[in-house]
Amino acid sequence: MSLPQIHRTIEAIWKMESPKLIARLTHIVKDVSLAEDIAQDALVTALEKWEQTGMPENPGAWLMTTAKHRAIDLLRRNKVQDQKYAALAENTALFTEESFSEEIGDDLLRLIFMTCHPALSQDASAAMTLRLLCGLTTKEIARSFLTAEATIAQRIVRAKKTLKEKKVPFEIPAGEELKPRLSSVLEVIYLMFNEGYTATSGSQWTRPLLCREALRLGRVLAEIAPEEPEVHGLVSLMEFQFSRVHTRVNKNGEPILLTDQKRSQWDQLLIRRGTAALERSRKLGGTPGPYALQASISACHALAPSVQETDWTRIAALYEALFTLLPSPIVELNRAVAISMAFGPAVGMQMLDELSTHPSLKNYHLLPSVRGDLLVKLGRNKEARLEFERAALLTQNEREKTLLQNRAKECSKDPAP
Amino acid sequence: MRFMMIVKATTDSEAGKLPSPELIEAMQKYNEELVKAGVLLAGDGLQPTKNSIRISYPEPNGKPTVVDGPFTETKELIAGYTLIEVSSREEAVEWAMRMPDPHGAGQGQIELRQVFEPEDLTDHPDLLEKEAALREELKDR
Numbered sequence: 001m002s003l004p005q006i007h008r009t010i011e012a013i014w015k016m017e018s019p020k021l022i023a024r025l026t027h028i029v030k031d032v033s034l035a036e037d038i039a040q041d042a043l044v045t046a047l048e049k050w051e052q053t054g055m056p057e058n059p060g061a062w063l064m065t066t067a068k069h070r071a072i073d074l075l076r077r078n079k080v081q082d083q084k085y086a087a088l089a090e091n092t093a094l095f096t097e098e099s100f101s102e103e104i105g106d107d108l109l110r111l112i113f114m115t116c117h118p119a120l121s122q123d124a125s126a127a128m129t130l131r132l133l134c135g136l137t138t139k140e141i142a143r144s145f146l147t148a149e150a151t152i153a154q155r156i157v158r159a160k161k162t163l164k165e166k167k168v169p170f171e172i173p174a175g176e177e178l179k180p181r182l183s184s185v186l187e188v189i190y191l192m193f194n195e196g197y198t199a200t201s202g203s204q205w206t207r208p209l210l211c212r213e214a215l216r217l218g219r220v221l222a223e224i225a226p227e228e229p230e231v232h233g234l235v236s237l238m239e240f241q242f243s244r245v246h247t248r249v250n251k252n253g254e255p256i257l258l259t260d261q262k263r264s265q266w267d268q269l270l271i272r273r274g275t276a277a278l279e280r281s282r283k284l285g286g287t288p289g290p291y292a293l294q295a296s297i298s299a300c301h302a303l304a305p306s307v308q309e310t311d312w313t314r315i316a317a318l319y320e321a322l323f324t325l326l327p328s329p330i331v332e333l334n335r336a337v338a339i340s341m342a343f344g345p346a347v348g349m350q351m352l353d354e355l356s357t358h359p360s361l362k363n364y365h366l367l368p369s370v371r372g373d374l375l376v377k378l379g380r381n382k383e384a385r386l387e388f389e390r391a392a393l394l395t396q397n398e399r400e401k402t403l404l405q406n407r408a409k410e411c412s413k414d415p416a417p
Numbered sequence: 418m419r420f421m422m423i424v425k426a427t428t429d430s431e432a433g434k435l436p437s438p439e440l441i442e443a444m445q446k447y448n449e450e451l452v453k454a455g456v457l458l459a460g461d462g463l464q465p466t467k468n469s470i471r472i473s474y475p476e477p478n479g480k481p482t483v484v485d486g487p488f489t490e491t492k493e494l495i496a497g498y499t500l501i502e503v504s505s506r507e508e509a510v511e512w513a514m515r516m517p518d519p520h521g522a523g524q525g526q527i528e529l530r531q532v533f534e535p536e537d538l539t540d541h542p543d544l545l546e547k548e549a550a551l552r553e554e555l556k557d558r
Contacts, residue, residue: 012507016454059511105453212502219455246534269458269500 006050010059014043015135017060021067022132023107026170028071032114033160036132038074042067105224108133110170112221115159116185119166124159125188126195127152133220134213144210145195182225186234186291189214189221193238197245211242222277232281233292239274240298243267254399259307271302293322312342329358330366337370345377365394369404376411385411419458419502419532420509422516426466426494427524431487433465436521443517451501456512460499492526500532 001009018039025035042063056062115128127145130136138156142149162168173181196210218235225231247261278299281292288296297318304310319335332355340348352371361367372387388408392401429436436444451457466486473482488494496519503509509529518525 008505008507009511012505012511015504016508016511212504216455216502220453223453223455273458 001054003051006055007047009055010043010047010050013059013063017063018043018135019108019111019133020060020104021064023111024064024104025067025071026111026114027107028068029075030170032111032132032163032170034074035071038067038070039063041070106172108220109172109224112185112217113173113181114163114168114170116188117163117166117168118181118184119162119168120159122188122191124155124162125184126192127155128159129188129217130192130210130213131156133217136213140209182228182230185221186230189218190234190238190291192217193241197241208245211238211245214238215242222280226280227284229281229284229286230289230291232277232284233289233295236274236277236281236295237291237298239270239277240295240302243270243274243302249399255403258301263306266302274302275299288321290322290325293318293325297322307341310341312338316342329355329361330364333361333364333367333370337373340374340377345374349374349378363394365391365400365404367391368394372407372411381411418504418506418509418534419500420506420513421530421532422499422501422509422513423495423528423530424497424499424519425524425526425528426491426496427520427522428491429520429522429524430496431465431467431491431494433467436519440517440519440521444519447516448499450515451499451512456501456503458500458502460497462497463495465496466494491524506531 021039021042022032022035025038026032029035029038045066046059046063050056050059112129112133115132116125120128127141130141130144131138136144138153139149142152145152172178192210193214196208196212196214215235215238218231218238222231222235243266244258244261246267247263247265248256250256274295278292278295281288281295297315300311300315300318316335316338319331319338323331323335332351336348336351336355339351349371352367352374355361356367356371368387369391372384372391375381375384375387385408388404388411392404392408395401395404435441448457448460466488469486469488471484471486471488473484474480475482499516501509501512503512509531513527513529516527519527
């Protein structure tokens, strides 16, 4: 193997092994910052050593053993005051099987509960999770969030400081604490996914790296927390949405609406996986949570052969159920769209008129955009044009702005009969 | 990026001989690892070619010939596949290296093939060029 090849291989191994490594080390040294440093040290040692000796047979186990040695040395050298840690250091097996033990799964789960702790802002959590649980470099994270590398680095440093100051424990929350804590984990993963799926600003519409990492992490979470229906709900939702990622934009990078996408190009493998994840969520029972409901809505689209054959009545009902859990006007807006598809644009318009007075929708570009859509269907093109123009002014996304401006132009080109 | 890890057929797999319990266990453990790392998309084992059908087109634009198995060129046949989603070629190789020797008696062979992504097909310079040429042509008409 040539030197650059070895480096690339080590990079890949780091991506695969570092989350487990850091999780395990955090368990031993009880400090996530220190754990990351030790893991990085082990990586540097590996780079030096493997350049000379070539790759070991089991690089993951090699890294883990080297890192654990360091951690235990450190604990001994610091003459650990806490007896508990000292005992832990004595009893930690040095040679680990590389395979995925339940113990490692639990440590990963503890780590994700830590990086997504509600004491941190969601941005900080996302950056920290991408670095510690997805093995991304600060540079990669910065690039995917269209932020400066220094900003991300600082965000992570501050997050670690906050965790230390608030003495956030390395544990899986239990009892009543579990549900809200799990929600914040799912929120961070979905934030990562969405940030990748629809860039809220800038000219780039999709940033697949973030989607892929969020989806991968979701799949990992589904294995280490298999009893949680909402975890499967979120995975299902992401699988469905990602199945459409390639049909969302045209060659010029302009967005294509769901109703205009080429369904034959949707990724059937991901649709099947989405369906299976939703089924897993359903089988666990209970009232479906917000992610499972959104996944069910996504399933209606994914499994329908065409826009006309979509079960819009069911979608409207699912949005209604979602509204009871997430009473947001945006959910209502979506319900209005489903209702207009099921019962005609006039009924949808009525709902929108009621919604228009809602203060939180005042500057939300999708409201005029949907209104424009329905007005076109009602043949009221002049009014539709004004709505599209208004929506174009409100959106932050350059591509979407172009799309809306084009729709406005089309309205004047093609007057109502 | 997606890779397909293709397990080649062996005399045993073609004879319909099931792997040893140890190998089955090792494969299960390996698959579980793939699942827990969030990289496994799909995978299956295939029946021996005595149950297979081959459709070939010996003449350009001609009629297909249909031949029933078994087929004999063991090394070119496949016995199973595992589809994974990873972030680099190196990661795919690393995962493939961790797969247990699928035969265990000297014939085991795994082939790694990268799967085309839709953007590979639509962004293919040749195709794009052809399309651009076609558009020009249409404009002139």
